[in-house]
Amino acid sequence: MPAYPVVKCMADFLIKGGHVIDPANGIDRSADVLVKHGSIAGVGKFKAGTEKTIDARGCIVCPGLVDMHVHLREPGQEWKEDIESGSRAAVAGGVTTMCCMPNTQPCLDHAGVIRQVIERANQIGLCNVHPVGAVTRNLDGKELTEMRELAGDGAVAFSDDGMPVWHGGVMRKALEYASSFGYLVIQHAEDLQLTEGGCVNEGWVSTQLGVAGIPSEGEDAMISRDIMLTQLADARYHVAHISTRGSVALVRQARGQGLKVSAEAAPHHFALTEDEVLGFNADAKMNPPLRTEEDRQAVIEGLRDGTIEVIATDHAPHHEDDKRCGLSCAAFGIVGLETMLPVSLGLVKQSVLSMPELIAKMACNPARLLNLDAGTLSEGAAADICIFDPEATWRLDRNKLQSRSKNTPWHGREMTGKVTHTVKGGRVVFEHGNIHA
């Protein structure tokens, strides 16, 4: 392991000539951003002084992105990803804060593992990493973890992601206990009895391929139950990677009733459909699966009308060996950190969201849900900044990804929108394709 200095020297600098978008402060105009001592010193017009200048003409300058749903695979599956390679992927994608899911080996159900992840991320120093603690010990859905201790050591929310908290009684207690202390419970919503053995969305595509399907009702049924329990427990409930028309309608209805229900959508669920897996493409296999065009449009509508507040990647690295074994046997999941921004920019291009609305869903909204000090360019805030050229086009080459895993459905496709600089805590950690570790 290379020795990383814990404190890295930071020069003051000025980001000049860009278009600044900071949704938390209602900023959407041409301006400069001054960074001093690792913090935002101001947004406005500044004369270049002695400090270094980053030319941001033609680019958008926004808060470093916050991805509240990633799998970093450390500890336990470092051949797929580790905190360092995941951090490199994050900053290459403009992400300066990410929340890692607890399904590591051992899983994040003890304070020691939570501390280990945070310490390792701090040593690397490229990206802020906040662990999501397990809801149940061993993620086996039976006994609650020591949530207060985990939160005390840095867990920012609780989830058994990868697995649902399937037992209704346990879920009720989890929501009741977590909400006693204000914690958010994030659910991977899946009725395992309905989805057992499934590999792609159930429907016309699964029928043509002759593979077992995952019905969208498996997701809807679990969310429906959870919403009732959320009301019962007066809790805070967040739906991870929402993917179906029915689920979006359920969340919309619950929010309309004033329940503390929120949801995130992954870029692949609003950009791609089940047709991607025709031809047995294992790099388009994930859980929840890519759904129908109707579902995709419903997710887009949910993003547009605010039902879905957050865009998060569900970045799920897998080694080629776990994908190159036939569709039914292949692991679920795709990498997403490095494609989140360009893929999501499609929503602006299609006039679904304005640029500030889009950035809010990838910055201040998740930060607010999780009470994180992130996602803004407020004066005095840590200088976590993403600079991107919204018009630059490039072709995605999986072999050039920073992530250790290459499982992406976008290989070879043209992307519009490219991150030019990522600044974390006042330090330029990514610049025109290069990582500054």
Place this chain on the structure above:
Amino acid sequence: MTQLNHLLGIRQLEKAQIEYLLNLGGSFVGLSRRNVKKAPTLRGKTVINLFFENSTRTRTSFELAGKRLSADVVNISTAASATSKGESLFDTGQTLAAMNPDVLVIRHSLAGAAEFLAAMLPDTAVVNAGDGAHEHPTQILTDLLTLRQSWTDVAGKTITIVGDIAHSRVANSHLISAAKMGYKVRLVAPKTLLPMQVERYGCEVFHDFDAAIPGSDCLYMLRIQAERLTSSCCFPSIREYHTAYGLNMHRLTLAGENCLVMHPGPMNRGVEIASEVADGAKSRILDQVENGVAVRMAILTSLCGGGTAPARRDGKRKQAESVMSAQARLL
């Protein structure tokens, strides 16, 4: 007509290719009835039958097809464990391809297995002998050849497929074939044995067998795997299944005078089909088996360069031949 490089599914075949294989297959039927069942067509060719699933008729018919055409045939039967399926497929495929077979015939419980191998092995012709619930193209060609012997043409006819459609690669391939060859398919099963949105193939779906029989030109019965299906609640008992969906003599009388009976095998007598029907005058089940050998001869011949050899394999062959002629000069 496009040259055939692999036989992965009915989906990848053009109508002209199907016609070609049926004609060629028809011409091979006589060979197996001769006293000396041997032709030199595939002398010097190597065919590997790689079977990850149990099979009697498909494996045997591929073996006989190759041997009667003088190819060297190797059979490999591997029981794939559920967890190592994929890995063993990848490694076994690469290993066998390194031995330069001309044709690799594969059966696997994994849908997409043949396409997976074909993508991995650019220099070997891959034949799909059944992949999961996806496709079984050689069975469909066998069926079409059999039906042509009775009908001359399948276009406009109605084939009624009865049974576990949801887990059937035969049903799936027939549904794809029907659109290309112009016949109609009726499906008969309870909803528990039908895949979602199967009607998008343009077929008629029935839950009542008796209602589907009038107007059918062929009743095509599928094997029911009782062990698998009762435990997953697809139907309550064999007894009830037979009552609702079994083909007995009474049901056969509801069909027209000329209605044929087929089954891809192996049969469960007394479950999906009564013995009197299976062994009766309308049954074409043994013709299917006989024609299976002929159709597979046609497939092997076509893939081994019965017409013009595919260019990419040509490249490898030319390279090998130039090396050999160089060696000859040295001698």
